[in-house]
Amino acid sequence: MRYAHTVEKVRAAEGAQMALLPEGTLMRRASTGLATVCARLLGRVYATRVLLLVGGGDNGADTLYAGGELARRGARVTAVLAGSGAHEAALAFFRAAGGRVADGAGVPESEIDLVIDGLVGIGGRGALREPYAALVRALPPHAAVIACDVPSGVDADTGEVGGEAVSADVTVTFGTLKPGLLVDPGASFAGLVELVDIGLDLPEADVVAATTADLRPPRPTVESDKYRRGVVGVLAGGDSYTGAAVLAVGSALHAGAGMVRFASTEGVVDLVRQRWPEAVTTVLDATGLDRADLDRVGRVQAWVAGPGLGTDARARDLVLAALATDVPVLVDADGLTVLAELGPGALDRAAPTVLTPHAGELARLLGAERSDIEARRLHHVRLAAETFAATVLLKGSTTLVATRGEPVRANLTGTPWLAAAGTGDVLSGLAGTLLSAGMPPAEAAATAAHLHGLAARIAAHPDPRSGPNPITAWDVLTAIPAAFRQAP
Numbered sequence: 095m096r097y098a099h100t101v102e103k104v105r106a107a108e109g110a111q112m113a114l115l116p117e118g119t120l121m122r123r124a125s126t127g128l129a130t131v132c133a134r135l136l137g138r139v140y141a142t143r144v145l146l147l148v149g150g151g152d153n154g155a156d157t158l159y160a161g162g163e164l165a166r167r168g169a170r171v172t173a174v175l176a177g178s179g180a181h182e183a184a185l186a187f188f189r190a191a192g193g194r195v196a197d198g199a200g201v202p203e204s205e206i207d208l209v210i211d212g213l214v215g216i217g218g219r220g221a222l223r224e225p226y227a228a229l230v231r232a233l234p235p236h237a238a239v240i241a242c243d244v245p246s247g248v249d250a251d252t253g254e255v256g257g258e259a260v261s262a263d264v265t266v267t268f269g270t271l272k273p274g275l276l277v278d279p280g281a282s283f284a285g286l287v288e289l290v291d292i293g294l295d296l297p298e299a300d301v302v303a304a305t306t307a308d309l310r311p312p313r314p315t316v317e318s319d320k321y322r323r324g325v326v327g328v329l330a331g332g333d334s335y336t337g338a339a340v341l342a343v344g345s346a347l348h349a350g351a352g353m354v355r356f357a358s359t360e361g362v363v364d365l366v367r368q369r370w371p372e373a374v375t376t377v378l379d380a381t382g383l384d385r386a387d388l389d390r391v392g393r394v395q396a397w398v399a400g401p402g403l404g405t406d407a408r409a410r411d412l413v414l415a416a417l418a419t420d421v422p423v424l425v426d427a428d429g430l431t432v433l434a435e436l437g438p439g440a441l442d443r444a445a446p447t448v449l450t451p452h453a454g455e456l457a458r459l460l461g462a463e464r465s466d467i468e469a470r471r472l473h474h475v476r477l478a479a480e481t482f483a484a485t486v487l488l489k490g491s492t493t494l495v496a497t498r499g500e501p502v503r504a505n506l507t508g509t510p511w512l513a514a515a516g517t518g519d520v521l522s523g524l525a526g527t528l529l530s531a532g533m534p535p536a537e538a539a540a541t542a543a544h545l546h547g548l549a550a551r552i553a554a555h556p557d558p559r560s561g562p563n564p565i566t567a568w569d570v571l572t573a574i575p576a577a578f579r580q581a582p
């Protein structure tokens with residue numbers, strides 16, 4: 095598991111440690127860790143050309159100490175001092191180690207093997223100001239970049255990027271991850287994130303991200319029967335969309351449901367039965383549906399409502415009927431559009447509800463602009479979890495899962511290949527199955543996102559000796575079992 099803490103918690107933990115340790119200890123631990131990663135990336139340190147971008151705070155100081163360590167090992171290190179001042183002791187160390195300070199305040203024209211970004215770290219506030227922003231724009235496009243603690247321009251607490259930001263290949267971060275390294279847009283500026291342990295004693299994390307080794311997908315035991323494994327009900331498909339139903343049901347089956355019950359109009363039921371004879375199907379009337387109709391479908395332990403359902407009165411009745419049950423309900427796609435009209439009051443229920451919007455759907459649910467959702471994903475996913483008293487999974491390049499009172503879970507397995515029609519239906523079937531197996535809602539949603547991303551990666555890159563290939567939602571669905579095999 096990777097853990098991220100807010101700047102406030104990092105500073106409190108740092109303060110507590112500093113009271114116990116000789117001055118400068120934490121900074122030297124941080125800068126030695128940074129120098130070690132730089133040396134590893136360079137391979138051979140001697141005679142390499144390293145450029146430091148040094149801001150006026152302690153982030154710049156870390157960078158000067160690390161640059162000094164590299165200079166001692168024979169690297170040719172040049173520092174651009176971008177702030178009005180620089181940390182005196184760090185600058186003295188850097189110079190004594192053979193580091194050189196650039197004459198001007200711009201990026202020197204010479205060849206560079208590695209850039210270390212030490213403009214701002216957790217002390218950064220708002221969009222990068224000049225002259226820092228100009229330095230970032232002037233970076234040579236092909237040089238390797240290592241960010242010290244946080245890529246400058248990325249808000250450490252939120253991942254928001256208000257202007258220019260350093261695009262790093264690796265971010266070496268100290269003590270704990272920062273939320274902005276796990277949440278887009280910031281996460282996509284961070285590259286690989288390497289954690290240097292500096293001995294901080296930290297409280298509960300604000301954002302967490304599971305590795306595949308952390309996954310605990312349900313596995314059948316000798317005691318299992320189909321009800322213990324989980325029976326998931328799917329309410330999907332309508333006059334306009336039929337594929338969504340086929341994908342959601344197929345995904346639920348591939349994710350290990352004990353049974354999938356599927357209910358829809360006759361034409362959609364026919365299609366699903368042809369493709370998935372394993373599913374148990376029910377034809378529902380065209381109008382006037384309520385909870386009693388769902389009870390007649392049979393016993394389920396979770397409902398998935400929404401993929402391809404349409405947004406008419408029938409769709410609304412079905413979503414309300416599912417919400418009137420006392421089992422977990424996952425609302426997706428058209429179900430979310432219906433819910434946006436019904437409002438948060440529709441989710442006043444005892445059993446858990448999981449919502450799986452993309453940014454556009456969340457914008458409708460919250461009455462916000464899509465661009466604002468994308469710029470402030472962490473804020474909005476938390477707001478939605480509060481407003482709707484639900485577990486909210488916000489899809490995107492880094493999918494986030496929020497539930498009131500718990501750390502936000504970020505998923506790291508996403509891939510741009512997943513941006514294809516129907517992949518959302520696959521995710522809802524997968525998450526619905528995990529819910530029906532009794533997983534707590536946030537864990538079910540996050541595990542589903544993780545496996546979904548893995549499945550997409552497996553489908554898009556089946557052979558490590560060759561490049562990736564485009565994928566369809568169907569490919570993702572059929573790779574779900576392979577994704578399960580990667581979990582412990």
Ligand SMILES: NC(=O)C1=CN([C@@H]2O[C@H](COP(=O)(O)OP(=O)(O)OC[C@H]3O[C@@H](n4cnc5c(N)ncnc54)[C@H](OP(=O)(O)O)[C@@H]3O)[C@@H](O)[C@H]2O)[C@@H](O)CC1
Binds near residue numbers: 104268
């Ligand atoms: N805490 C820990 O546990 C440890 C912390 N450590 C290290 O300390 C770092 C934090 O250092 P820090 O507090 O000195 O802040 P830092 O990130 O250097 O930024 C402050 C400078 O940036 C400037 N500035 C701000 N916003 C700006 C903008 N938008 N655009 C332009 N400039 C902007 C601001 O200028 P000002 O606003 O004051 O004019 C000021 O000069 C942390 O990231 C880690 O590397 C480790 O050594 C050990 C353990």
Ligand SMILES: [K+]
Binds near residue numbers: 213241245
């Ligand atoms: K930085």
